[in-house]
Amino acid sequence: MTNFLQVLILGLILGGVYALMASGLTLLFGVMRVVNLAHAAFMILAAYIAFFAFDIYQVDPVVSIAITMPVMFALGVGVYLLLFRRIEGTERYVEMTVLMTFGLALTIEGLLTFFFTGIFRSTRPSYATQSFFFADLFLPKGQAIATGVSIALLAMLWAFLTFTKTGTAVRATMQNRTAAEIVGVNVRRISAISFGMGMALAGAAGSLLSYLFAFFPSRHWQWVAILLSLIVLGGMGSLKGAILGALTLAVASAFVTDRFGPSWSPITFYLALFLVLMFRPQGLFGKVVRI
């Protein structure tokens, strides 16, 4: 029983971080119908920023979110203006976005490998290796902090989408882009902001990733496959779905790790993806979208 609770706790606190990682991805798909295969590549890029900030200036990885978020926001807006604004409204738009982000992910991966080589990195703040203890249970301090930060950021995202005028416009664009444009939403501006926000969330996730997991440039494919599995499970473009998908699968993978060992844990996500595709292709919270 203790073991069961322990695994459940470990799964849930990882799930919080996965939820943050997936939220930017699902936001981007919801607003712009962009399937961002480069999301995890941007996360790894942010992890490198956090790594060097820690290595050279001793900036705590959690504090480095204050650097990675604005940097990645600016980068996101730039990428949107440079690449994605040109292809808006073209035929086979979704497919185009997948191919473009695929090219983008390869470019980033190659550049990261070229500059920082392929060796494993991670930041080592003191709390990364400490734990809280409650009776028989333990709670890794670093993961608990990461989950706290994730919840805070997700709450801020929720508040932004619910209470601000821009946030309402973002949600309107998610629901129906054309209708939003008709009622006077500046869809391009919203798109640029959403792209920036999606990337900023990837940036924050990257800062946390830098001390939670060892990373190297080509690791982003595994990450993006995991995150995409999460948002397909939750229903693409649904924030609620992404968060619930993240928690469910993180717990599932924690149990798989406990039972079969860590090398099997990514398989949980892929198998879940295939099960969802077989039995409920639109995902748990998705609408049937015709693209």
Next chain:
Amino acid sequence: MTDARVEPTIEHDPLVNDEASEGQGTLVKRLVLVVVLIAVLGLPFLRSMNGYNYVLQVGLIVLMWVTLASSWDILGGYAGYISLGHNMFLGAGAYFSGMLLAYLGISPFLSAIVAGFFAVLVGGFFGLITLRARGPAFIISTIALVLLVNNLVDNWALSGGSSGLGFPLPPLPVEWLKVPFYYGMAICAIGSVYLSYRIAHSKFGLGLRAISQDETKAEVAGINTRFYKVSAFAISGFFIGIAGALFGYSLSYFRPITFFQIAIAAQMVLSSIIGGRATVAGPVIGAVLIALVNEFSIVQFGATALNIVVTGGILLIVLLFFPQGIVGSLRNAGRLPSFLDWD
């Protein structure tokens, strides 16, 4: 992008034999075809050439990429279902034949064709699952598929796990060693281009193009879209599986990451797109171009990381500025030379 694909099929409807416009064009086409075939099949006869084995090795690689890109085009081009997981077939073929060799001593030259059928089976099985999804969810599932297979093979003791599988090369003198591999791959390349040509000019191919245009309409029009898609997925694996068996054998040692890495899928996609998706000649041109550029840059710079940057960068540029690729863009401009027009 869509228009480029509709119009040619209407203008050059394969079912209507437009005698007037052919004639001289057909002659040039036949001539070019014969010259290319002679060049491909005759290369190993130039034995006095400098660096003979190196040239054959490069030829082998180029022919492999022609096989991969042409096969990818069946699903990714004609049917419009982009797969980022087709390197799975390459690994399936390599491991099928490699394990038969390692454990039972059966030569991959014999088992390669069976490896092709094995790849078709694997494709059919996974196609039934992944092709329940359309659009982005399908693409995502193909990435997950490769990573899943990679993970499984990594953890499977019989396949050597992540440390890989090794076996001896065929007992041939060094100056003859490359020849059987080269001809095997040449058969794959010719076979896959011929397959692509036959599909482009069949009812099956028209059905796939209809799916690519508008799947719901195609379904309403009475096309069994599911059967068509899954068949396309499975058939496209056949020659890739054979190529995998031969290529894996020629390496004499491989690991899961040799085949199940995303860079291979990337090059398939890029070759096909830069040459022109949903055309017969496009993937061939694209594959030769990209494979040679890659070989050149490895020889010159040796840096694989920059190779990935170049692959990604070219993909972005092609998508932004000429998404229809070489063949498609030339056709749109009305300047497609007849020897490239096999659609």
